[in-house]
Amino acid sequence: MNSWRLTTRRFIFCLMTSALIWPCAFAFEAGTGPGFITHGDNRMTPSVQSWMQTSFGLLAGITNSGEKNSAFSQQTALAHVSYATSLPGSQSLEASLGLGEIFSRTTLSKSGEAGTRASHISQAGGIAMGLRWKPALLGRKLKFRLSWDTLYVPPGLSVLYFTFGHAQSVSTGLGWDF
Amino acid sequence: MKKEFLVTLCTISFLCSSRAMAFRAGLSGGSLGVGTGHSNAADFASPVAYKAHVTFRNKIDLSLAATHLLVGRVYEFNSGAFVLPAAGFILDGNGSGPGVSALFGFTFFCWGVCFYSEFQQQLGFGPNRKMVSGYSARIGLDYTNEK
DSSP, X not given: OOOOOOOHXXXXXXXXXXXXXXXXXXXXXXXEEEEEEEXXXXXXXXXXXXXXXXXXXXXXXXXXXXXXXXXXXXXXXXXXXXXXXXXXXXXXEEEEEEEEEEEEEEEEEEEOTTSOXXXXXXXXXXXXXXXXXXXXXXXSSEEEEEEEEEEEOOTTOOOOSSSOSEEEEEEEEEEXXX | OHHHXXXXXXXXXXXXXXXXXXXXXXXXXXXXXXXSSSOOOOOTTOGGGOEEEEEETTSEEEEEETTEEEEXXXXXXXXXXXXXXXXXXXXXXXXXXXXEEEEEEEEEEEESEXXXXXXXXXXXXXXXXXXXXXXXXXXXXXXXXXX
């Protein structure tokens, strides 16, 4: 059996590769902030969004939200991985396009015949699109961001329980450029 | 309503009287979501699902559909993709009011006219402190008189 060993040549190769990749791959912006999610039926719930964006435009974000009313309680997460780029001719506007997933866990308040509360876990995938406003207000490292993301689940694929196929997320946030 | 009509008329007059006489105009139809639940299938037989728009040389876009009346600015990428942030008047199944819109589109197959596909999301303030929102996924044809 061949075992992989770290030789001097391999070490130098890894070091050189890392040095080449480092400036672009490991320069990133990360942040978090409050906002709200709108569901397909116009319900609006408070949310918290966290994101990370590399310098070459790869953007990953997740928005968490919760709701409790007399009929049910629900936790929702809206996640996406997208490619983000500045709009031509604009210094502060940015758009993104990618794939997203919505997860929700709903527990009905009314107990069933057996005395248990019905709980539903559902998820659906779709196309994630976003528009962001990132003005240069707070200096070079600290970034203010206003984002407006949407997840479009094509008709027929929406199997979510009390969440529906179309969700929008509007968030403000502060990020740090690492 | 009279005031909104006058504002719209003034906006159109301003756009037409400026250097923006060259234009691109199109009609698109498809699938609508009007804040009442699930995504709907595309319905090209329904006039409600259609949208008309005109984009002037200065990239200002004016669009009209059963769900909105919006004015925005088009940002075009070299790849044919475009993004259109806009503001105006929005209508959904729960009411109507002022709001904003973000449109993501892609232009392809240009032979005199161009095909384009687009996804548009909307968010606004409705009656009784409620929100209005919605989306549309459309496919359409654009004509341009620019050389």
